[in-house]
């Protein structure tokens with residue numbers, strides 16, 4: 001046998017590794033679809049179950065509670081680095097599907113007509129409707145599974161693409177996820193009009209997530225095959241002991257801290273805004289639900305094109321640290337324009353899509369330069385837990401600000417103060433991006449260098 005022969009594995013096949021990306025991209029698209037599917041239904045939830053702005057904010061933010069207060073994304077990342085991709089992925093995608101089904105059940109007639117759990121939910125916290133409480137439980141379980149499954153998928157991308165087209169792969173992965181979001185904003189307003197009732201919109205979303213579990217099982221077969229090729233005796237599993245120093249080392253890494261804080265502030269100015277955006281356009285520009293839903297979906301649609309494009313440019317030319325600065329600046333300007341001008345929301349949403357591509361396309365692959373691959377699950381998990389603090393607090397705060405600055409039942413709802421809050425988060429993100437770039441000159445991670453030069 002020629003010992004100089006370099007053994008080829010599945011990930012050396014361009015077609016196979018991009019096919020893997022499509023499989024896990026489907027799981028991600030389902031995740032994002034469900035995350036966003038109820039946002040265009042805000043006014044329907046108010047009509048059907050009497051949700052206030054704060055109730056709606058609470059419903060959005062409960063997604064993050066397991067990840068912030070139970071540190072689930074951190075534990076998920078640690079479990080991932082220890083148990084490996086297949087077991088962790090299966091477990092958390094299953095949680096996500098179960099949570100989605102519970103949410104749909106909570107909104108259904110089956111439940112409202114004294115179904116399982118209705119009497120119990122009616123007996124606790126009487127100030128809230130039983131529907132809201134069951135839906136909160138469902139979204140809590142969904143969030144518990146969904147965030148760690150994104151961490152798992154990020155690790156899968158690093159596993160198949162590190163040293164190859166990593167930033168492009170992250171860009172395409174995010175593009176697929178955003179197709180899920182765009183579809184949600186497009187389909188939900190249509191599905192609520194369905195003959196089978198408005199809850200069809202939620203059931204469809206829940207079944208989409210459930211189908212993604214089957215797709216993940218298909219991915220697991222390829223993952224197993226790759227592991228057998230890369231570690232032929234299979235006795236050396238992916239598992240790895242976790243040491244508390246894995247976390248303390250991350251906390252001592254200033255670049256990692258800045259990128260985590262940027263992640264927190266940037267995403268807090270995007271996702272919570274996006275969840276309220278259909279309602280914001282409806283109120284500010286006096287549009288129908290369908291029209292405003294279509295404006296909202298321009299942002300994720302724009303990112304489907306721009307994120308892979310910027311990923312490709314980051315792979316080829318670098319400049320990730322600089323692009324994060326531009327992204328944060330553009331984000332701030334768009335929110336200020338939403339707050340104080342009547343500039344076309346169509347144009348502003350596309351521009352926001354550019355900002356929302358610049359930062360993610362540069363940020364996620366940059367983490368792979370700062371952290372050892374064996375600890376990447378822990379690192380992404382940590383970032384997601386911190387980010388979830390914002391995804392928990394800011395939808396809630398938006399709802400509270402809206403209820404506080406508007407008279408109940410009076411239309412249109414004024415969003416100015418909420419938009420100023422989002423713009424302020426953008427400014428903080430801009431500062432962290434500047435600090436990250438400065439720190440990179442000292443740490444030498446080469447965030448501004450092309451992907452394969454590090």
Ligand SMILES: N[C@@H](Cc1c[nH]cn1)C(=O)NCC(=O)O
Nearest residue numbers: 031032035150174267271360384
């Ligand atoms: N932690 C997720 C949040 C999310 C949004 N929709 C579903 N989950 C996240 O930030 N992912 C990275 C991204 O750029 O989408």
